[in-house]
Amino acid sequence: MKIESSGTYDAVFSFDNKGYYNHKGGDVHVEGHIFEGKNKIKALYGNWTLFLASCDQDDFKHHRKEYVQLFNESVLEKDQGPVIPGSKILWVANQIPKLFDDQFHFTNFTLSLNELYPGMIDKLAPTDSRRRKDMKALEDGKNEEAEEFKHKYEEEQRERRANKTGNVPM
Template identity: 35%
Template sequence: GLALLLFFRHNEAYTWTNPTCCVHNIIVGKLWIEQYGNMEITNHKTGDKCVLNFKPCGLFGKELHKVEGYIQDKSKKKLCALYGKWTECLYSVDPATFDAFKKNDKKNTEEKKHSKQVSLLVSASEESDEMPMPDSESVCVIPGSVLLWRIAPRPPNSAQMYNFTSFAMVLNEIDKDMESVIPKTDCRLRPDIRAMENGEIDLASEEKKRLEEKQRAARKNRSRSEEDWRTRWFHQGPNPHNGAQDWLYSGSYWDRNYSNLPDIY
Protein backbone atom coordinates (compact mmCIF):
# COMPACT_ATOMS: atom_id res chain seq x y z
CA GLY A 1 0.00 0.00 0.00
CA LEU A 2 0.86 3.68 -0.11
CA ALA A 3 3.41 4.70 2.54
CA LEU A 4 3.36 8.19 4.01
CA LEU A 5 6.17 9.90 5.92
CA LEU A 6 6.06 12.14 8.97
CA PHE A 7 8.89 13.75 10.95
CA PHE A 8 8.68 14.89 14.57
CA ARG A 9 10.89 17.34 16.45
CA HIS A 10 12.32 14.41 18.48
CA ASN A 11 14.14 13.35 15.30
CA GLU A 12 11.73 10.46 14.80
CA ALA A 13 10.47 9.46 11.36
CA TYR A 14 7.24 7.52 10.87
CA THR A 15 5.82 5.81 7.82
CA TRP A 16 2.34 4.34 7.64
CA THR A 17 0.05 2.57 5.23
CA ASN A 18 -3.64 3.36 4.81
CA PRO A 19 -6.54 0.93 5.19
CA THR A 20 -8.99 0.44 2.32
CA CYS A 21 -11.54 3.24 2.02
CA CYS A 22 -14.91 2.26 0.55
CA VAL A 23 -17.46 4.96 -0.31
CA HIS A 24 -21.00 3.55 -0.45
CA ASN A 25 -23.91 4.98 -2.47
CA ILE A 26 -21.91 7.39 -4.66
CA ILE A 27 -24.66 7.40 -7.31
CA VAL A 28 -27.89 6.70 -5.42
CA GLY A 29 -28.81 6.77 -1.73
CA LYS A 30 -27.20 8.28 1.34
CA LEU A 31 -23.42 8.42 0.97
CA TRP A 32 -21.35 6.81 3.74
CA ILE A 33 -17.71 5.79 4.16
CA GLU A 34 -16.29 2.53 5.45
CA GLN A 35 -12.62 1.91 6.32
CA TYR A 36 -11.40 -1.66 6.59
CA GLY A 37 -8.15 -3.60 6.51
CA ASN A 38 -4.79 -3.19 8.22
CA MET A 39 -2.78 -0.07 8.92
CA GLU A 40 0.89 -0.34 9.88
CA ILE A 41 2.76 2.57 11.49
CA THR A 42 6.54 2.28 11.90
CA ASN A 43 8.84 4.40 14.05
CA HIS A 44 12.13 4.17 12.13
CA LYS A 45 14.19 5.56 15.02
CA THR A 46 13.14 2.99 17.64
CA GLY A 47 11.83 0.13 15.50
CA ASP A 48 8.49 0.27 17.33
CA LYS A 49 5.51 -0.65 15.21
CA CYS A 50 1.76 -0.15 15.56
CA VAL A 51 -0.47 -2.61 13.72
CA LEU A 52 -4.14 -1.61 13.61
CA ASN A 53 -7.06 -3.53 12.15
CA PHE A 54 -10.03 -1.53 10.85
CA LYS A 55 -13.01 -3.89 11.10
CA PRO A 56 -15.27 -4.40 8.07
CA CYS A 57 -18.88 -3.39 8.69
CA GLY A 58 -20.41 -6.89 8.42
CA LEU A 59 -24.02 -7.82 7.66
CA PHE A 60 -25.62 -6.23 10.72
CA GLY A 61 -23.14 -3.41 11.25
CA LYS A 62 -21.89 -4.69 14.62
CA GLU A 63 -18.26 -3.87 13.77
CA LEU A 64 -19.03 -0.56 12.03
CA HIS A 65 -16.12 1.92 12.39
CA LYS A 66 -14.31 -0.27 14.95
CA VAL A 67 -10.51 -0.30 15.07
CA GLU A 68 -8.16 -2.26 17.31
CA GLY A 69 -4.53 -3.37 17.43
CA TYR A 70 -1.22 -3.24 19.26
CA ILE A 71 1.97 -1.23 19.59
CA GLN A 72 4.98 -3.55 19.67
CA ASP A 73 8.73 -3.02 20.00
CA LYS A 74 11.33 -4.21 17.48
CA SER A 75 11.40 -7.65 19.12
CA LYS A 76 7.60 -7.85 18.58
CA LYS A 77 6.81 -7.62 22.30
CA LYS A 78 3.38 -6.02 22.75
CA LEU A 79 3.74 -2.72 24.63
CA CYS A 80 0.07 -1.73 24.70
CA ALA A 81 -3.26 -2.38 23.00
CA LEU A 82 -5.35 0.22 21.18
CA TYR A 83 -9.09 0.11 20.50
CA GLY A 84 -12.04 2.36 19.69
CA LYS A 85 -13.80 3.78 16.66
CA TRP A 86 -12.12 5.98 14.08
CA THR A 87 -15.26 8.15 14.03
CA GLU A 88 -15.39 8.64 17.82
CA CYS A 89 -12.48 7.85 20.12
CA LEU A 90 -9.34 5.81 20.72
CA TYR A 91 -8.25 4.13 23.98
CA SER A 92 -5.02 2.50 25.19
CA VAL A 93 -4.86 -0.40 27.64
CA ASP A 94 -2.46 -3.08 28.87
CA PRO A 95 -2.28 -5.85 26.23
CA ALA A 96 -2.93 -8.69 28.71
CA THR A 97 -6.07 -6.91 29.96
CA PHE A 98 -7.22 -6.36 26.38
CA ASP A 99 -6.65 -9.99 25.36
CA ALA A 100 -8.60 -11.24 28.39
CA PHE A 101 -11.46 -8.87 27.60
CA LYS A 102 -11.55 -9.96 23.95
CA LYS A 103 -11.56 -13.64 24.93
CA ASN A 104 -14.51 -13.12 27.28
CA ASP A 105 -16.35 -10.96 24.73
CA LYS A 106 -15.92 -13.64 22.05
CA LYS A 107 -17.30 -16.29 24.41
CA ASN A 108 -20.39 -14.17 25.17
CA THR A 109 -20.94 -13.46 21.46
CA GLU A 110 -20.83 -17.16 20.57
CA GLU A 111 -23.37 -17.97 23.29
CA LYS A 112 -25.73 -15.30 21.95
CA LYS A 113 -25.37 -16.67 18.41
CA HIS A 114 -26.45 -20.15 19.49
CA SER A 115 -29.51 -18.76 21.25
CA LYS A 116 -30.73 -16.81 18.19
CA GLN A 117 -32.95 -18.32 15.54
CA VAL A 118 -31.49 -18.87 12.07
CA SER A 119 -34.51 -17.13 10.55
CA LEU A 120 -33.12 -13.77 11.67
CA LEU A 121 -30.43 -14.00 9.01
CA VAL A 122 -31.11 -12.08 5.81
CA SER A 123 -29.29 -12.76 2.56
CA ALA A 124 -26.88 -10.02 1.53
CA SER A 125 -28.49 -9.83 -1.89
CA GLU A 126 -31.76 -8.66 -0.34
CA GLU A 127 -30.07 -6.01 1.79
CA SER A 128 -29.79 -2.41 0.60
CA ASP A 129 -26.49 -0.54 0.88
CA GLU A 130 -27.85 1.76 3.57
CA MET A 131 -25.44 2.60 6.37
CA PRO A 132 -26.14 0.20 9.28
CA MET A 133 -26.99 1.77 12.61
CA PRO A 134 -23.98 1.58 14.97
CA ASP A 135 -24.24 -0.20 18.31
CA SER A 136 -26.16 1.80 20.90
CA GLU A 137 -23.43 1.03 23.46
CA SER A 138 -20.85 2.57 21.11
CA VAL A 139 -17.36 1.83 22.49
CA CYS A 140 -17.28 -0.43 25.55
CA VAL A 141 -14.49 0.99 27.73
CA ILE A 142 -12.24 -1.66 29.30
CA PRO A 143 -11.35 -0.93 32.97
CA GLY A 144 -7.87 0.56 33.24
CA SER A 145 -7.99 2.18 29.80
CA VAL A 146 -6.57 5.61 29.00
CA LEU A 147 -8.41 7.88 26.55
CA LEU A 148 -5.97 8.97 23.82
CA TRP A 149 -8.30 10.90 21.53
CA ARG A 150 -11.94 11.90 21.21
CA ILE A 151 -13.49 13.60 18.21
CA ALA A 152 -14.41 17.26 18.69
CA PRO A 153 -18.12 18.04 18.20
CA ARG A 154 -19.16 19.46 14.83
CA PRO A 155 -19.74 23.23 14.79
CA PRO A 156 -23.39 24.34 14.88
CA ASN A 157 -23.27 25.56 11.25
CA SER A 158 -21.67 22.34 9.97
CA ALA A 159 -24.76 21.39 7.92
CA GLN A 160 -24.49 24.66 5.97
CA MET A 161 -20.75 24.08 5.43
CA TYR A 162 -20.87 20.67 3.69
CA ASN A 163 -20.79 18.88 7.10
CA PHE A 164 -17.16 19.93 7.58
CA THR A 165 -15.41 19.78 10.94
CA SER A 166 -13.99 23.01 12.41
CA PHE A 167 -10.54 21.89 11.22
CA ALA A 168 -11.72 21.23 7.67
CA MET A 169 -13.49 24.62 7.57
CA VAL A 170 -10.28 26.56 8.28
CA LEU A 171 -8.02 24.60 5.88
CA ASN A 172 -8.93 26.92 3.03
CA GLU A 173 -9.26 30.07 5.14
CA ILE A 174 -7.35 33.13 3.98
CA ASP A 175 -6.97 36.76 5.08
CA LYS A 176 -5.09 39.82 3.82
CA ASP A 177 -2.04 39.25 6.06
CA MET A 178 -1.74 35.68 4.79
CA GLU A 179 -1.91 36.71 1.15
CA SER A 180 1.35 38.65 1.49
CA VAL A 181 3.36 35.57 2.60
CA ILE A 182 2.02 32.73 0.43
CA PRO A 183 2.91 32.07 -3.24
CA LYS A 184 0.41 33.11 -5.89
CA THR A 185 0.07 29.41 -6.83
CA ASP A 186 -1.31 28.49 -3.38
CA CYS A 187 -4.57 26.55 -3.73
CA ARG A 188 -6.26 28.88 -1.22
CA LEU A 189 -6.19 31.49 -3.99
CA ARG A 190 -8.09 29.33 -6.50
CA PRO A 191 -10.96 31.53 -7.76
CA ASP A 192 -13.37 28.64 -8.35
CA ILE A 193 -13.04 27.42 -4.75
CA ARG A 194 -13.34 30.95 -3.39
CA ALA A 195 -16.56 31.43 -5.40
CA MET A 196 -17.97 28.10 -4.19
CA GLU A 197 -17.24 28.97 -0.55
CA ASN A 198 -19.08 32.26 -1.07
CA GLY A 199 -22.11 30.37 -2.39
CA GLU A 200 -21.64 31.63 -5.97
CA ILE A 201 -22.10 28.23 -7.61
CA ASP A 202 -22.56 29.44 -11.21
CA LEU A 203 -19.41 31.58 -10.99
CA ALA A 204 -17.50 28.67 -9.44
CA SER A 205 -18.51 26.45 -12.38
CA GLU A 206 -17.44 29.07 -14.92
CA GLU A 207 -14.11 29.64 -13.17
CA LYS A 208 -13.42 25.91 -12.97
CA LYS A 209 -14.02 25.56 -16.71
CA ARG A 210 -11.77 28.58 -17.42
CA LEU A 211 -8.93 27.17 -15.29
CA GLU A 212 -9.14 23.77 -16.99
CA GLU A 213 -8.91 25.38 -20.44
CA LYS A 214 -6.01 27.55 -19.25
CA GLN A 215 -4.13 24.48 -18.00
CA ARG A 216 -4.67 22.63 -21.29
CA ALA A 217 -3.36 25.63 -23.23
CA ALA A 218 -0.29 25.91 -20.98
CA ARG A 219 0.45 22.19 -21.43
CA LYS A 220 0.12 22.55 -25.21
CA ASN A 221 2.53 25.51 -25.25
CA ARG A 222 5.07 23.56 -23.17
CA SER A 223 4.95 20.62 -25.58
CA ARG A 224 5.62 23.00 -28.50
CA SER A 225 8.69 24.46 -26.82
CA GLU A 226 9.75 21.05 -25.45
CA GLU A 227 9.75 22.57 -21.97
CA ASP A 228 9.45 20.06 -19.10
CA TRP A 229 7.10 20.72 -16.20
CA ARG A 230 9.03 20.79 -12.95
CA THR A 231 7.60 20.74 -9.46
CA ARG A 232 9.25 23.47 -7.41
CA TRP A 233 9.30 22.39 -3.78
CA PHE A 234 9.05 18.59 -4.03
CA HIS A 235 10.68 15.96 -6.23
CA GLN A 236 10.22 12.22 -6.60
CA GLY A 237 12.82 9.87 -5.18
CA PRO A 238 13.36 6.90 -2.84
CA ASN A 239 12.06 7.29 0.71
CA PRO A 240 15.23 7.24 2.89
CA HIS A 241 13.57 4.92 5.43
CA ASN A 242 11.87 2.24 3.35
CA GLY A 243 13.12 2.81 -0.20
CA ALA A 244 9.62 3.31 -1.63
CA GLN A 245 9.07 5.94 -4.33
CA ASP A 246 7.96 9.11 -2.58
CA TRP A 247 7.68 12.90 -2.81
CA LEU A 248 10.70 14.44 -1.10
CA TYR A 249 10.98 18.07 0.02
CA SER A 250 13.39 20.03 -2.18
CA GLY A 251 13.80 22.93 0.24
CA SER A 252 13.53 26.72 -0.31
CA TYR A 253 9.76 27.08 0.25
CA TRP A 254 10.21 28.77 3.63
CA ASP A 255 12.69 31.24 2.12
CA ARG A 256 9.57 32.97 0.77
CA ASN A 257 11.30 33.67 -2.53
CA TYR A 258 8.35 33.21 -4.86
CA SER A 259 9.74 34.75 -8.03
CA ASN A 260 9.23 33.24 -11.48
CA LEU A 261 6.11 31.32 -10.52
CA PRO A 262 3.74 30.34 -13.33
CA ASP A 263 0.42 32.15 -13.67
CA ILE A 264 -1.92 29.20 -13.07
CA TYR A 265 -5.08 31.09 -12.04
Protein backbone atom coordinates in the same frame (compact mmCIF):
# COMPACT_ATOMS: atom_id res chain seq x y z
CA MET B 1 -1.32 -2.14 8.70
CA LYS B 2 2.11 -2.36 10.29
CA ILE B 3 4.08 0.57 11.68
CA GLU B 4 7.73 -0.20 12.29
CA SER B 5 9.87 2.04 14.47
CA SER B 6 13.61 2.39 14.28
CA GLY B 7 13.72 1.26 17.92
CA THR B 8 12.36 -1.89 19.50
CA TYR B 9 8.62 -1.19 19.21
CA ASP B 10 6.25 -1.97 16.35
CA ALA B 11 2.49 -1.57 15.96
CA VAL B 12 0.09 -3.72 13.97
CA PHE B 13 -3.46 -2.50 13.28
CA SER B 14 -6.53 -3.87 11.59
CA PHE B 15 -9.50 -1.80 10.40
CA ASP B 16 -13.01 -3.18 10.03
CA ASN B 17 -15.77 -1.01 8.57
CA LYS B 18 -18.56 -3.14 10.00
CA GLY B 19 -17.66 -3.35 13.68
CA TYR B 20 -17.10 -6.84 15.04
CA TYR B 21 -20.32 -8.70 14.45
CA ASN B 22 -22.42 -5.74 13.37
CA HIS B 23 -22.65 -5.91 9.60
CA LYS B 24 -24.67 -2.74 9.13
CA GLY B 25 -21.56 -0.71 8.28
CA GLY B 26 -21.09 2.92 9.17
CA ASP B 27 -18.50 3.12 11.88
CA VAL B 28 -15.05 1.67 11.53
CA HIS B 29 -13.49 -0.37 14.29
CA VAL B 30 -9.74 -0.33 14.72
CA GLU B 31 -7.80 -2.79 16.81
CA GLY B 32 -4.13 -3.47 17.14
CA HIS B 33 -1.17 -4.14 19.35
CA ILE B 34 2.15 -2.58 20.27
CA PHE B 35 4.94 -5.14 20.17
CA GLU B 36 8.30 -5.12 21.87
CA GLY B 37 10.09 -7.69 19.79
CA LYS B 38 7.52 -10.49 19.50
CA ASN B 39 5.73 -9.72 22.78
CA LYS B 40 2.42 -7.84 22.78
CA ILE B 41 2.73 -5.17 25.45
CA LYS B 42 -0.20 -2.84 24.74
CA ALA B 43 -3.53 -3.15 22.98
CA LEU B 44 -4.88 -0.35 20.79
CA TYR B 45 -8.57 -0.10 19.98
CA GLY B 46 -11.36 2.29 19.10
CA ASN B 47 -13.54 3.68 16.41
CA TRP B 48 -11.24 5.31 13.86
CA THR B 49 -13.74 8.10 13.17
CA LEU B 50 -14.18 8.95 16.86
CA PHE B 51 -11.37 7.85 19.20
CA LEU B 52 -8.30 5.67 19.74
CA ALA B 53 -7.33 4.23 23.13
CA SER B 54 -4.69 1.91 24.55
CA CYS B 55 -4.56 -0.40 27.54
CA ASP B 56 -2.41 -3.18 28.93
CA GLN B 57 -2.54 -6.38 26.92
CA ASP B 58 -3.82 -8.36 29.94
CA ASP B 59 -6.68 -5.90 30.54
CA PHE B 60 -7.64 -6.10 26.88
CA LYS B 61 -7.72 -9.92 26.94
CA HIS B 62 -9.81 -9.87 30.11
CA HIS B 63 -12.38 -7.30 28.87
CA ARG B 64 -12.39 -8.00 25.12
CA LYS B 65 -15.61 -10.05 24.99
CA GLU B 66 -17.53 -7.42 26.96
CA TYR B 67 -15.91 -4.66 24.87
CA VAL B 68 -16.99 -6.29 21.59
CA GLN B 69 -20.61 -6.46 22.75
CA LEU B 70 -20.61 -2.87 24.00
CA PHE B 71 -18.85 -1.64 20.86
CA ASN B 72 -21.53 -3.12 18.60
CA GLU B 73 -24.28 -1.55 20.72
CA SER B 74 -22.54 1.83 20.61
CA VAL B 75 -22.26 1.66 16.80
CA LEU B 76 -26.04 1.40 16.62
CA GLU B 77 -26.47 4.30 19.06
CA LYS B 78 -23.82 6.46 17.33
CA ASP B 79 -21.93 7.29 20.52
CA GLN B 80 -18.17 7.27 21.08
CA GLY B 81 -18.04 3.66 22.12
CA PRO B 82 -16.92 1.83 25.23
CA VAL B 83 -13.58 2.31 26.92
CA ILE B 84 -11.90 -0.61 28.68
CA PRO B 85 -11.09 0.12 32.35
CA GLY B 86 -7.53 1.36 32.82
CA SER B 87 -7.28 2.63 29.25
CA LYS B 88 -5.62 5.81 28.12
CA ILE B 89 -7.41 7.82 25.42
CA LEU B 90 -4.81 8.62 22.75
CA TRP B 91 -6.96 10.61 20.33
CA VAL B 92 -10.53 11.93 20.17
CA ALA B 93 -12.15 13.43 17.07
CA ASN B 94 -13.30 17.03 17.28
CA GLN B 95 -17.01 17.74 17.56
CA ILE B 96 -18.73 18.26 14.24
CA PRO B 97 -20.10 21.77 13.50
CA LYS B 98 -23.76 22.56 14.24
CA LEU B 99 -24.62 23.00 10.56
CA PHE B 100 -22.57 19.97 9.45
CA ASP B 101 -25.26 18.57 7.13
CA ASP B 102 -25.93 21.98 5.55
CA GLN B 103 -22.23 22.79 5.11
CA PHE B 104 -21.19 19.88 2.90
CA HIS B 105 -19.97 17.87 5.92
CA PHE B 106 -17.07 20.26 6.38
CA THR B 107 -15.19 20.00 9.67
CA ASN B 108 -14.41 23.04 11.81
CA PHE B 109 -10.88 22.98 10.38
CA THR B 110 -12.17 23.05 6.80
CA LEU B 111 -14.57 25.87 7.61
CA SER B 112 -11.77 27.85 9.25
CA LEU B 113 -9.75 27.87 6.03
CA ASN B 114 -12.04 30.55 4.60
CA GLU B 115 -12.36 32.49 7.85
CA LEU B 116 -11.54 36.19 7.70
CA TYR B 117 -9.83 37.62 10.74
CA PRO B 118 -9.57 41.32 11.66
CA GLY B 119 -7.05 43.11 9.46
CA MET B 120 -6.87 40.31 6.87
CA ILE B 121 -9.17 41.77 4.24
CA ASP B 122 -6.73 44.60 3.44
CA LYS B 123 -3.95 42.11 2.75
CA LEU B 124 -5.92 39.81 0.44
CA ALA B 125 -5.74 39.96 -3.33
CA PRO B 126 -8.89 41.37 -4.95
CA THR B 127 -9.48 37.95 -6.51
CA ASP B 128 -9.15 35.98 -3.24
CA SER B 129 -12.22 33.75 -2.84
CA ARG B 130 -12.55 34.78 0.81
CA ARG B 131 -13.86 38.12 -0.48
CA ARG B 132 -16.74 36.44 -2.30
CA LYS B 133 -20.08 37.07 -0.64
CA ASP B 134 -21.62 34.05 -2.37
CA MET B 135 -19.06 31.70 -0.80
CA LYS B 136 -19.60 33.19 2.66
CA ALA B 137 -23.38 32.87 2.34
CA LEU B 138 -22.99 29.25 1.23
CA GLU B 139 -20.76 28.47 4.22
CA ASP B 140 -23.37 30.04 6.50
CA GLY B 141 -26.09 27.81 5.05
CA LYS B 142 -27.84 30.70 3.27
CA ASN B 143 -28.25 28.93 -0.04
CA GLU B 144 -30.75 31.31 -1.67
CA GLU B 145 -28.64 34.35 -0.78
CA ALA B 146 -25.53 32.57 -2.09
CA GLU B 147 -27.31 31.84 -5.37
CA GLU B 148 -28.30 35.51 -5.76
CA PHE B 149 -24.72 36.70 -5.13
CA LYS B 150 -23.33 34.12 -7.56
CA HIS B 151 -25.81 35.14 -10.26
CA LYS B 152 -24.81 38.79 -9.74
CA TYR B 153 -21.08 37.93 -10.03
CA GLU B 154 -21.69 35.92 -13.20
CA GLU B 155 -23.67 38.74 -14.81
CA GLU B 156 -20.90 41.24 -13.98
CA GLN B 157 -18.32 38.86 -15.45
CA ARG B 158 -20.34 38.43 -18.68
CA GLU B 159 -20.65 42.19 -19.00
CA ARG B 160 -16.89 42.69 -18.54
CA ARG B 161 -16.17 40.06 -21.19
CA ALA B 162 -18.64 41.62 -23.63
CA ASN B 163 -17.04 45.07 -23.21
CA LYS B 164 -13.47 43.84 -23.37
CA THR B 165 -11.52 44.93 -26.46
CA GLY B 166 -8.99 42.13 -26.19
CA ASN B 167 -5.31 42.02 -25.45
CA VAL B 168 -2.94 43.89 -27.69
CA PRO B 169 0.63 42.54 -27.85
CA MET B 170 3.37 45.05 -27.07
